[in-house]
Amino acid sequence: MAKLYKSGEDYLETILILHLKDNYVRAVDIAHEMDVSKPSVSRAMGILRDGGFISIAADGNITLTETGSEVAERIYERHLVLTQWLTDIGVSPDVAAADACKLEHDISMESFACLKEHLRQSHPNIRLEKS
Numbered sequence: 001m002a003k004l005y006k007s008g009e010d011y012l013e014t015i016l017i018l019h020l021k022d023n024y025v026r027a028v029d030i031a032h033e034m035d036v037s038k039p040s041v042s043r044a045m046g047i048l049r050d051g052g053f054i055s056i057a058a059d060g061n062i063t064l065t066e067t068g069s070e071v072a073e074r075i076y077e078r079h080l081v082l083t084q085w086l087t088d089i090g091v092s093p094d095v096a097a098a099d100a101c102k103l104e105h106d107i108s109m110e111s112f113a114c115l116k117e118h119l120r121q122s123h124p125n126i127r128l129e130k131s
Contacts, residue, residue: 004051006105009075010034011044012053015064016072025062078104081116088119 004012014033018025031041045062048054053068064072079100086096107115 004053004071007044008048008051008053009071009105010101011041011048012064012068012072013075013079015054015062016069016076019064026060027062030062075104078107078112081112081119082107085115085119088123 011030011034014030015025018029018033022029027038027041027045030036030045031038034041045054045056048068049056052065053071055063055065057063079097082100082103083093083096086099087093091099
Protein backbone atom coordinates (compact mmCIF):
# COMPACT_ATOMS: atom_id res chain seq x y z
CA MET A 1 0.00 0.00 0.00
CA ALA A 2 1.27 3.46 -0.92
CA LYS A 3 2.08 6.06 1.73
CA LEU A 4 -0.88 8.33 2.23
CA TYR A 5 -0.45 11.96 3.23
CA LYS A 6 -2.93 14.35 4.85
CA SER A 7 -4.21 15.58 1.49
CA GLY A 8 -4.85 12.03 0.33
CA GLU A 9 -6.76 11.30 3.52
CA ASP A 10 -8.80 14.48 2.96
CA TYR A 11 -9.70 13.36 -0.57
CA LEU A 12 -10.74 9.90 0.65
CA GLU A 13 -12.85 11.41 3.43
CA THR A 14 -14.51 13.75 0.93
CA ILE A 15 -15.28 10.86 -1.42
CA LEU A 16 -16.88 8.98 1.49
CA ILE A 17 -18.96 11.99 2.53
CA LEU A 18 -20.12 12.61 -1.04
CA HIS A 19 -20.89 8.93 -1.49
CA LEU A 20 -23.05 9.02 1.66
CA LYS A 21 -25.00 11.96 0.18
CA ASP A 22 -25.27 10.55 -3.33
CA ASN A 23 -24.07 7.18 -4.60
CA TYR A 24 -22.40 8.77 -7.63
CA VAL A 25 -19.18 10.78 -7.09
CA ARG A 26 -17.38 12.65 -9.87
CA ALA A 27 -14.14 14.61 -9.86
CA VAL A 28 -16.08 17.84 -10.31
CA ASP A 29 -18.10 17.05 -7.16
CA ILE A 30 -14.88 16.59 -5.20
CA ALA A 31 -13.42 19.83 -6.58
CA HIS A 32 -16.55 21.71 -5.58
CA GLU A 33 -16.76 20.16 -2.10
CA MET A 34 -13.08 20.76 -1.30
CA ASP A 35 -12.84 24.09 -3.13
CA VAL A 36 -9.86 22.97 -5.19
CA SER A 37 -9.17 23.01 -8.92
CA LYS A 38 -10.22 20.18 -11.22
CA PRO A 39 -6.56 19.58 -12.24
CA SER A 40 -5.67 19.15 -8.55
CA VAL A 41 -8.44 16.59 -8.17
CA SER A 42 -7.37 14.82 -11.34
CA ARG A 43 -3.80 14.50 -10.09
CA ALA A 44 -4.94 13.31 -6.66
CA MET A 45 -7.33 10.75 -8.16
CA GLY A 46 -4.49 9.33 -10.24
CA ILE A 47 -2.30 8.95 -7.15
CA LEU A 48 -5.14 7.40 -5.13
CA ARG A 49 -6.05 5.03 -7.98
CA ASP A 50 -2.42 3.96 -8.42
CA GLY A 51 -2.19 3.43 -4.64
CA GLY A 52 -5.21 1.14 -4.66
CA PHE A 53 -7.47 3.46 -2.66
CA ILE A 54 -10.10 4.24 -5.33
CA SER A 55 -11.54 2.92 -8.57
CA ILE A 56 -12.69 5.14 -11.39
CA ALA A 57 -15.32 3.75 -13.75
CA ALA A 58 -15.42 4.54 -17.46
CA ASP A 59 -18.33 6.93 -16.80
CA GLY A 60 -16.25 8.86 -14.21
CA ASN A 61 -17.87 7.44 -11.08
CA ILE A 62 -15.29 7.33 -8.29
CA THR A 63 -15.61 4.64 -5.63
CA LEU A 64 -13.50 3.68 -2.66
CA THR A 65 -11.77 0.32 -2.64
CA GLU A 66 -11.85 -1.72 0.56
CA THR A 67 -8.52 -0.15 1.58
CA GLY A 68 -9.70 3.34 0.66
CA SER A 69 -12.94 2.84 2.55
CA GLU A 70 -11.08 1.75 5.69
CA VAL A 71 -8.91 4.88 5.62
CA ALA A 72 -11.84 7.20 4.81
CA GLU A 73 -14.04 5.77 7.56
CA ARG A 74 -11.23 6.05 10.13
CA ILE A 75 -10.60 9.69 9.25
CA TYR A 76 -14.31 10.54 9.13
CA GLU A 77 -14.92 8.93 12.52
CA ARG A 78 -12.06 10.96 13.98
CA HIS A 79 -13.55 14.10 12.44
CA LEU A 80 -16.96 13.44 13.99
CA VAL A 81 -15.59 12.60 17.44
CA LEU A 82 -13.16 15.50 17.55
CA THR A 83 -15.83 17.95 16.37
CA GLN A 84 -18.18 16.69 19.09
CA TRP A 85 -15.50 17.00 21.75
CA LEU A 86 -14.53 20.51 20.72
CA THR A 87 -18.13 21.71 20.65
CA ASP A 88 -18.69 20.10 24.05
CA ILE A 89 -15.92 22.21 25.55
CA GLY A 90 -17.38 25.40 24.09
CA VAL A 91 -15.78 25.80 20.68
CA SER A 92 -18.19 27.15 18.05
CA PRO A 93 -19.38 24.50 15.58
CA ASP A 94 -17.62 26.04 12.56
CA VAL A 95 -14.28 26.40 14.36
CA ALA A 96 -14.67 22.93 15.90
CA ALA A 97 -15.17 21.35 12.46
CA ALA A 98 -12.19 23.23 11.00
CA ASP A 99 -9.94 22.31 13.92
CA ALA A 100 -11.11 18.68 13.82
CA CYS A 101 -9.91 18.56 10.18
CA LYS A 102 -6.44 19.46 11.38
CA LEU A 103 -6.38 17.19 14.42
CA GLU A 104 -7.87 14.09 12.76
CA HIS A 105 -4.63 13.37 10.90
CA ASP A 106 -2.22 13.67 13.82
CA ILE A 107 -3.91 12.28 16.92
CA SER A 108 -2.53 8.92 18.04
CA MET A 109 -4.72 5.83 18.08
CA GLU A 110 -4.33 5.66 21.87
CA SER A 111 -5.38 9.27 22.48
CA PHE A 112 -8.28 8.96 20.06
CA ALA A 113 -9.55 5.76 21.71
CA CYS A 114 -9.40 7.38 25.15
CA LEU A 115 -11.13 10.54 23.95
CA LYS A 116 -13.86 8.52 22.26
CA GLU A 117 -14.40 6.44 25.43
CA HIS A 118 -14.51 9.61 27.54
CA LEU A 119 -17.21 11.06 25.29
CA ARG A 120 -19.19 7.82 25.45
CA GLN A 121 -19.07 7.85 29.27
CA SER A 122 -19.92 11.53 29.63
CA HIS A 123 -22.71 11.33 27.01
CA PRO A 124 -24.20 7.81 27.15
CA ASN A 125 -26.75 8.57 24.40
CA ILE A 126 -24.29 10.15 21.99
CA ARG A 127 -23.84 8.68 18.55
CA LEU A 128 -20.25 9.10 17.41
CA GLU A 129 -20.28 7.04 14.24
CA LYS A 130 -21.15 8.41 10.82
CA SER A 131 -24.84 8.88 10.11
